[in-house]
Amino acid sequence: MREIQQVRQTVVYVDDEELARKYFARAAGSDYEVLLAGGADEALSILRSEGARVAILVTDFRMPGRHGDDLLQQVSEEYPHIVRILVTAYADNNALLGAVNSGEVFRILEKPLGVGTVREVLASATTAPLLRPR
Template structure:
């Protein structure tokens, strides 16, 4: 029966100071798994760092010159916490295995000399566990991403509803302002007041025009806010003409450019496909 797992998708890193042990390990399992080997803690950490996305299991001997296998597993836990850590130890090193288990530094320990069949089963189970954990993390990340997007969408819709409510109240207030501004010229005539008779008629004309312009500006802004609260108004274009977009932006900013005597040319060809 064919396995549902690809056991060569992720590699096994085996660290042992005995070259012969590394040779036999690779010979026994190279056909079933991807194998990396290292002869000491420093070399093992370097290999783990270089291939951190490829390695699923780190297996190390306990007794090595210099730093012990437990130290390697402890550092590997900090470097790549998702990688499964296996300690290979003789019965004389049983205390070290217990210490490693209690500290949470290893997934399991293997007694030396190992049985090839039993070790193969343990490595298969370890890789399966690693891949299941990896898939679980991926699905959880996707779920959190979807939840995050839903929260953002809900917040945007809430802001849109709030904007629509504010728009309604501001529009009602603007009615009185606009009515006053529209009636002001005729009411002044009824009172026999002519702008030209005032001490600074130009000021009143410019101020009147500015107020009217601001009323139109606020009305346009309210229309945009109202559109933001309408789900049906939310649309995304598959294609955009860069020339048209730039021309629209330049038209809106023309007044500011003219004030600062800035000349901007739209050199995007209209024939450029969207």
């Protein structure tokens, strides 16, 4: 009898804070392959080489340079198969609403992220119907 090995989904996590990236990788790493990026440009570089196998993008909202909402919009257009999740420590409702409307965000998570919340949202994202750009 052969054992069937389940393939782990690939998640890209984008945050300019190194500790946040390490924490996320620990929270999700046992169930998912986690690729880490320190900013939007680095995330896009990862997606250019690995985009076909990436299932989920989780990005911080406020980062130096390009913000998460800009990244989400570009990913929505170029990689519509990727489920997009926004993380924020700031409750700027107008900016968040704009990000949701332009990037078709699956969920918004507030920092600090709990391990249980990360696992629950990622599990939901892997079974979510695909969001399509308008």
